[in-house]
Amino acid sequence: MEKPVVAVIGAGPAGLMAAELLSAAGVAVTVYDRMPSVGRKLLMAGRGGLNLTHSEPFEQFVSRYGQAASHLRPMLEAFPPSALVAWANALGIETFIGSSGRVFPKAMKASPLLRAWLARLDRQGVQFRLRHAWRGWKDGALQFRAPEGDIAVAPDATLLALGGASWPRLGSTGDWTSILAEQGVAIAPLLPANCGFCVAWSDIFRVRFAGQPLKSAQFGHGGRSVRGEAMVTGYGIEGGAIYALSAALRDAIAKDGQAVLDIDLRPDQSDEHLVRKLSKSRGKDSLSNHLRKTLNLSPVEINLMRESAELSPDPTALSHRIKNVRLILTGTQGLDRAISTAGGISFDAVDKNLMLKALPRVYAAGEMLDWEAPTGGYLLQACFATGAFAARTIAARIGA
Numbered sequence: 001m002e003k004p005v006v007a008v009i010g011a012g013p014a015g016l017m018a019a020e021l022l023s024a025a026g027v028a029v030t031v032y033d034r035m036p037s038v039g040r041k042l043l044m045a046g047r048g049g050l051n052l053t054h055s056e057p058f059e060q061f062v063s064r065y066g067q068a069a070s071h072l073r074p075m076l077e078a079f080p081p082s083a084l085v086a087w088a089n090a091l092g093i094e095t096f097i098g099s100s101g102r103v104f105p106k107a108m109k110a111s112p113l114l115r116a117w118l119a120r121l122d123r124q125g126v127q128f129r130l131r132h133a134w135r136g137w138k139d140g141a142l143q144f145r146a147p148e149g150d151i152a153v154a155p156d157a158t159l160l161a162l163g164g165a166s167w168p169r170l171g172s173t174g175d176w177t178s179i180l181a182e183q184g185v186a187i188a189p190l191l192p193a194n195c196g197f198c199v200a201w202s203d204i205f206r207v208r209f210a211g212q213p214l215k216s217a218q219f220g221h222g223g224r225s226v227r228g229e230a231m232v233t234g235y236g237i238e239g240g241a242i243y244a245l246s247a248a249l250r251d252a253i254a255k256d257g258q259a260v261l262d263i264d265l266r267p268d269q270s271d272e273h274l275v276r277k278l279s280k281s282r283g284k285d286s287l288s289n290h291l292r293k294t295l296n297l298s299p300v301e302i303n304l305m306r307e308s309a310e311l312s313p314d315p316t317a318l319s320h321r322i323k324n325v326r327l328i329l330t331g332t333q334g335l336d337r338a339i340s341t342a343g344g345i346s347f348d349a350v351d352k353n354l355m356l357k358a359l360p361r362v363y364a365a366g367e368m369l370d371w372e373a374p375t376g377g378y379l380l381q382a383c384f385a386t387g388a389f390a391a392r393t394i395a396a397r398i399g400a
């Protein structure tokens with residue numbers, strides 16, 4: 001009997017995970033991708049150490065997906081963080097839990113994992129068609145632009161795993177939105193997530209401090225605060241703590257044209273403690289030296305405090321400023337450099353098996369679905385889990 005045939009379009013984590021499970025279930029799988037090599041965004045994620053997933057309790061983990069949590073729950077339950085770690089270990093990739101609870105491969109990069117994974121897919125007979133850009137359907141068949149010309153393919157089922165639209169030069173451009181919208185699939189606009197924000201720095205501050213980190217501060221917006229690190233950039237500010245607030249900051253800017261970011265530069269020290277230290281005589285020291293010597297404030301921190309107004313030498317006023325630096329964010333950095341994408345195929349447009357209601361036998365997984373999450377391993381986990389889930393439902397549907 002002929003094997004059922006599935007086309008997986010998109011060779012990122014979601015598509016490759018689906019290809020692995022489908023081929024293991026006896027399906028003939030061909031993976032198509034527009035790029036000359038696979039997993040480019042996964043490899044890029046590896047440059048930052050490849051935060052695969054997170055070790056926090058499951059309920060807390062699921063809550064990170066906000067409004068999409070209820071939609072993603074069945075997929076995350078079927079393929080939880082522990083399953084992802086076991087899967088990586090079975091590929092020969094040892095993992096460890098970092099101090100923040102994030103899970104990384106010991107090698108802190110993606111290439112060994114991708115190499116071992118591709119070898120497994122090869123053993124399972126998965127075929128790859130690279131430099132194949134998907135362009136939609138014609139007469140029910142998938143259409144690709146390939147080096148040898150246009151080709152048409154009519155599989156038994158199709159999994160779309162085309163990613164979001166961040167870092168488009170890695171292959172995920174979001175060009176699928178117009179193709180699917182034409183077919184009546186509801187799509188929430190693709191927006192930058194886990195991204196940087198614009199701040200109108202003074203020229204002096206920008207030139208002197210772009211590239212410098214703000215460490216162990218507390219960043220707040222709209223009643224929520226996050227401890228962590230951020231980086232001053234030429235255009236404004238970015239980094240882990242900012243990414244964690246980025247959805248709310250982005251939405252505030254879209255609504256009001258700007259967003260307020262409050263920074264506490266010494267979150268572990270009370271006002272009273274700071275006032276006491278700052279009340280020490282400063283002798284002949286400049287105010288900057290006094291701040292540096294008494295509280296170990298760095299030049300970037302001191303000048304950040306100065307960006308909004310001149311500093312008063314009064315200890316109470318100084319302490320207040322240290323704990324309440326207020327930045328006005330005037331814009332959101334574009335998708336080009338965002339870590340991930342918000343928006344995508346609405347969960348109302350897919351059934352509980354991740355099949356597109358408007359397009360029977362066509363499924364979707366990964367970042368192209370309408371969810372977002374902070375950094376911390378939540379992005380890859382959801383991509384792997386939705387890819388695995390779609391593969392299982394496709395295999396069941398086509399009788400593999």
Ligand SMILES: Cc1cc2nc3c(=O)[nH]c(=O)nc-3n(C[C@H](O)[C@H](O)[C@H](O)COP(=O)(O)OP(=O)(O)OC[C@H]3O[C@@H](n4cnc5c(N)ncnc54)[C@H](O)[C@@H]3O)c2cc1C
Nearest residue numbers: 010012013014034045051134163171172366367377379380
């Ligand atoms: C700099 C950076 C660092 C990151 N670090 C982390 C991290 O540490 N931890 C984490 O959890 N997440 C991280 N992410 C996010 C994570 O990499 C993505 O969420 C994940 O790769 C998305 O997987 P996916 O399979 O949905 O899509 P993708 O990985 O984007 O793959 C989609 C594939 O589809 C192909 N494609 C798109 N359109 C077409 C078309 N029309 N025809 C043919 N092929 C097409 C693309 O070429 C691409 O290969 C990072 C992202 C970036 C940019």
